[in-house]
Amino acid sequence: MIVAAGRAVEGVARMRVFQVEGAWGRDNLRLSERQDPLPGPGEVRLEMRAAALNYRDLLVPEKGYGARMKALPLIVLSDGVGIVDAVGPGVTAPIVGSRACPLFFQSWIDGEPDDERLAHSLGSELDGTMAEFMVLPAAGVAAVPDHLSDAEAATLPTAGVTAWRALVTEGRLRHEARVLVQGTGGVSLFALLFAKLAGAFVVVTSSSDEKLERARALGADAVINYRTTPEWGRKARDLAGGGLDHVIEVGGQGTLPQSLRAVRAGGTISLIGVLAGGTMDARLGLVVTRHVRLQGITVGSAEDFRAMADAIRLAGLRPPIDREYPFEDLHAALDHLAAGRHFGKVVLRHAS
Ligand SMILES: NC(=O)c1ccc[n+]([C@@H]2O[C@H](COP(=O)([O-])OP(=O)(O)OC[C@H]3O[C@@H](n4cnc5c(N)ncnc54)[C@H](OP(=O)(O)O)[C@@H]3O)[C@@H](O)[C@H]2O)c1
Known part of the structure; x- marks a missing residue:
């Protein structure tokens, strides 16, 4: 039996989705319909409230995110939040009526990454969050802090967890660290918020x-315009009073040489994105001789x-939202992200 909030749940209605259909390409990313999904044993259904954009969502419709992408049609986006409105047999948690985020990696519960744990991400290998309803394993969703709005909560699974993993889980960020x-x-x-929370x-x-x-x-202690200061690596050392313990690297090829100037001997560079090129064009000798991780x-x-949600709850942190769009305006939201004028997250509202 499927348990729902005081009403029978039938999978006969149609729900709105945004999916790439027919062939890869942004022109084939369309507002469409699918049958409402029903939760089976061990599964929950989320009535989605909001979704959030990440840079990868510009690449996915062009089949730009790896060889393992799901066959079309593919419902896009990896971030979102919803209300549990039905649970399948055997599910004791989460309960109907609670708010939860779908997790980016559906099979990475804990521990270190491996091929299997990295093989099932939303909005790429699996259908994503631009649907009015989602059905997922109960272990594939997580509770969100009550103080966050739906828009804020929707931003946690990808950008939030990435920054947390880099600085806290892998980076073991310590009090008074220097972070770039x-x-x-x-x-x-998110990295700025978490680093300041740790006293960096x-x-x-x-x-x-x-x-x-x-x-x-938002708490930055020092700032550098990387356009007007191309040698920002040295400048960062000067401003921080020494080499940086940790660099959050989103540029890749174009920024790694400066990150290697900025980082201290024995420091860590978290390689998270390749916005400025994806091949190595840096002095690798510096990595070796300065013991850089x-x-x-x-x-x-x-x-x-x-762990991240607990920290956000305890500290009352709020992720900055740049702009919210109605569900049907996904293309306008993607154009806004692509233009690069945003500060923080761009969000889609599934319901008003
Ligand atoms: N590996 C992961 O787990 C993971 C997860 C999420 C995202 N990512 C990757 O991380 C990157 C950022 O993703 P996002 O979703 O945070 O993107 P986003 O919200 O679209 O932000 C991109 C920002 O990067 C900055 N940027 C662009 N080129 C830069 C450069 N050469 N030097 C320094 N900053 C530069 C820009 O900041 P300004 O406008 O301030 O200049 C821009 O606003 C992407 O490559 C994405 O694919 C990786």
Whole structure:
């Protein structure tokens, strides 16, 4: 029997989805319909409230996110939040009526990554969050802090967990560490919030002075415009009073040489994105002789999500939201992200 909030749940209605259909390409990303899904044994159904964009959502419709992507049609986006409105046989938690985020990696519960744990991500290998309903294993969703709005909660699974995994789980961030955060996108602003929570000295870089002022308001201790200061690695050391313990690297090829200047001997560079190129063009000798730890990061586990959510709840943190769009305006939201003028997260509202 499927348990729901005081009503029978029947999978006969149609729900709205945004999916790539027919062939890969942004032109084939369309508002469409599918049958409402029903939860089977061990599964829960979420009535989705909001979804959030990540940079990868610009690449996915063009089949730009790896060889394992699901056959079409593919419902897009990996981040979101919903209300549990039905549970299948055998599910004791979460309960109907509670709010939960679908987890980015559906099979990475805890521990270290491996091929299997990295093989099932939403909005790529599996259908994503741009659907009015989602059915997932009970272990594939996690509770969210009550103080967050739906828009804020929707941003946690990808950008939030990535920053948490980089700085806390892998980075073992310590009090009074020196951290450099590249840019003011979703991952980077979460990293700023988490680093400040740990008591770190944080340097933020950006292409925009106006965004840098906003980063200061969120707690950045020092800021550098990477356009007007191309040698920002040395500048970051000067501003921080020494080499950086940790660099949040989202640029890749174009930024790694400066990150290697900024990082201290024995420090860590978390390689999270390749916005400025995806091949290695850096002095690898510096990695060797200065004992630098180059750590690849790809989101994180359910355990990472729970630890992050606890910290957010206790500290009352709120992720910065740049703009919200109605569900049907996904293309306008993607265009806004692609234009790069955002500061923080771009969100879609499934219901008003
Ligand atoms: N590996 C993972 O687990 C994981 C998870 C999420 C995201 N990512 C990757 O991380 C990157 C950022 O993702 P996101 O969703 O946070 O993107 P986003 O919200 O679209 O933010 C991108 C920001 O990066 C900054 N940027 C662009 N080029 C830069 C450069 N050369 N130097 C410094 N900053 C630069 C810009 O900041 P300003 O506008 O301030 O200049 C821009 O706003 C992407 O490559 C994405 O694929 C990886």
